[in-house]
């Protein structure tokens with residue numbers, strides 16, 4: 046598993062990956078969608094090789110794995126023709142079926158469908174908060190209001206479900222699929238003028254949920270420090286994303 050811990054760039058040679066049947070996980074260290082997959086790999090203790098890709102200067106060879114050039118991607122090297130899966134939720138569902146311990150998607154088909162719908166409903170949260178999170182100077186003035194309105198759905202759902210996690214008494218797929226953005230929301234306290242934080246009354250249940258999820262082993266294994274997230278976002282805003290700062294002191 047000792048592959049280079051650095052983002053591969055345009056002009057790089059295709060990494061010489063071992064033909065050992067181990068999954069190949071393509072990622073960008075700060076990508077929340079990639080973290081979704083990383084969370085499942087960690088929660089299920091699945092061996093994998095990690096390959097980091099620079100998303101501004103994409104390596105030419107990356108198209109062989111992900112035709113649209115997006116991360117995450119997961120190559121199944123033990124399967125005939127070694128197909129590569131893309132789309133975080135599709136990868137998550139595949140991993141949950143292939144590696145059922147611990148089971149993260151509900152086994153009941155209706156609950157599974159409802160959970161997938163709930164995960165889809167997180168998209169408006171992401172799109173509303175994105176300009177603020179990425180410190181875009183042209184962020185619409187009502188971005189934070191829209192964000193909070195979209196997030197209300199999740200506060201209400203937790204109250205309705207009456208359980209500490211969306212999945213019940215233990216962590217499950219909805220919790221993992223929305224977590225990466227909660228890890229990033231505190232960037233707003235550091236990077237916005239108003240030092241934005243989630244309202245403790247309006248999001249009482251969600252904030253309790255956040256504290257619980259933060260203690261999960263897979264979450265801790267995949268976590269990056271908020272200072273690092275904030276630093277990365279600043280570098281991205283000025284058009285020079287510093288992907289490798291994720292490995293500060295580790296390279």
Ligand SMILES: N[C@@H](CCC(=O)N[C@@H](CS)C(=O)NCC(=O)O)C(=O)O
Nearest residue numbers: 076077078100115116117132133134
């Ligand atoms: N719907 C996709 C979204 C993945 C995505 O947007 N990834 C971003 C990085 S966070 C990306 O690869 N961007 C590069 C590009 O679009 O060219 C998923 O769930 O996997």
